[in-house]
Amino acid sequence: MRQxxxxxxxxxxxxxxDCENSPKKKVLKEFITxxxxxxxxxxxxxxxxxxxxxxxxxxxxxGNEKVTEVLELRITSKIVQIDILNMxxxxxxxxxxxxxxxxxxxxxSFCNVYTFVSAGKNTIKDxxxxxxxxxxxxxx
Numbered sequence: 001m002r003q004x005x006x007x008x009x010x011x012x013x014x015x016x017x018d019c020e021n022s023p024k025k026k027v028l029k030e031f032i033t034x035x036x037x038x039x040x041x042x043x044x045x046x047x048x049x050x051x052x053x054x055x056x057x058x059x060x061x062x063g064n065e066k067v068t069e070v071l072e073l074r075i076t077s078k079i080v081q082i083d084i085l086n087m088x089x090x091x092x093x094x095x096x097x098x099x100x101x102x103x104x105x106x107x108x109s110f111c112n113v114y115t116f117v118s119a120g121k122n123t124i125k126d127x128x129x130x131x132x133x134x135x136x137x138x139x140x
Contacts, residue, residue: 009037015084024089027122028096028114036079036100040068046124048117053127077102091119099134107134 006013015029027046034042044064053061053070061070081101088095097111108131115126 008033011036011079012081013084014082016087018087022087022089023122024094024116025087027124028087028089028094029084031124032082032084032096032112035071036075036082038068038071038075043068043071046122048123048125051124051126053129055129055131058131077104077106079103092116092121105136108132109134 006015011033013029013033018025030042031046033039034046047064047067049064050062051064051067053067055061059070061067079100080103082098083101084096084098086095086097092115094114094116095111096114097109099107099109101107110132111130113128114124117123117125
């Protein structure tokens with residue numbers, strides 16, 4: 001699959017070429033980037049005030065202020081690269097999977113499942129995150 005490459009505040013971002021042709025895919029790419037750079041204004045712009053974020057087998061957070069607190073506390077090493085492998089949208093649902101690489105050489109594979117308030121709105125209501133820390137031999 002062809003990819004587009006960009007950079008945002010020192011983070012290399014690769015994403016599918018088609019992520020710019022759908023408003024929801026564009027929002028998701030911007031939202032993921034905002035989370036990586038801790039741009040809390042953009043995060044709150046794209047989420048409901050009472051968003052529910054479930055990080056499977058870890059914690060559930062309610063409210064966009066709590067989301068920003070979790071990002072601030074959990075992202076302690078600088079993110080250096082995000083590879084978005086797939087973005088799927090249909091109606092009010094969407095899914096994104098890929099990898100996130102940190103300055104300390106840690107890599108996580110992730111899949112986020114998003115629920116928007118409606119098919120016609122680009123405001124995120126719920127997120128379910130599946131994140132797996134990759135063994136070093138698989139993260140290069």
